[in-house]
Amino acid sequence: MDTTILIVDDSATVRKVVRRVVKQAGFAIDDFLEAHHGRHALELLADTTPRLIITDINMPEMNGIELIEAVKNDPLLCSIPCVVISTEGSREVIDKVLSLGVVGFIQKPFRPEELAPVIAPYLGMAMAVADEGGDF
């Protein structure tokens, strides 16, 4: 499987920032897919199986909770880990997304160093050797 990450957020700014943060963290990513809401993400998922989905919650058309529910209910997609990055911070919503089996919940605004440890376990060998001159 290629190391593709699907970033779902209605803000193009956030999609760009997340993409940059992932790259700067040293992960070797083959491709980034971007969707501006949940329905758009599902259309992309019909053709591609990404290694990881990073999604917002509050989006038009189909929100992040509905997207995660759809992914987890699809036998072909249910094993894709999902990470939520959102300003949405209500206890009810956090509990709901955690109950759906997301592997991480990061509240915006977030620091770049918060994201890498959450996504690293699900990118496996995609973690590039970014050690500059370090020992092996």
Added chain:
Amino acid sequence: MDTTTDPLVERAIEAAVLVFEESLFVTLERVDAASPMAGETVHTVIAFHGPHEALLHLRLPWPLAAEITADFLGEGEPEEALVLDACGEAANMVAGRLVKALSPEERRYTLEIPTVMVEEDTPLAEGCCEVSTGMQPVHLWLETLEPEPPSNARG
């Protein structure tokens, strides 16, 4: 109501100062009295719901909005659509920081999707507070939402 002394407004200003400093790389300082903004501005509105129900308004002069967008993305001069998008996200982060501060443990607030408008030579809104980069102003105010009447009140 003098919103400049409203504790909720003060919390919103604190949230904005923190978000602008930590995420948008802009230091803001409180200004005693707000002045109307001339020229093109970007006005973002986001609703939050919980123990307080309100609209948070954030208005930036266009040059500051463009500068913040460029710095946030680490790119050159951004397209207009991206400036509007970044301002929406800035308001989203300010509102997120505000409601987290208002209910850090119980987390009783939800947010709506922000709306963003470009306006020109806008008058000062009621209850508007101003913070400043030293060169450019940022306006912030809250608009309390009235609770919806019971459905049977419509007769």
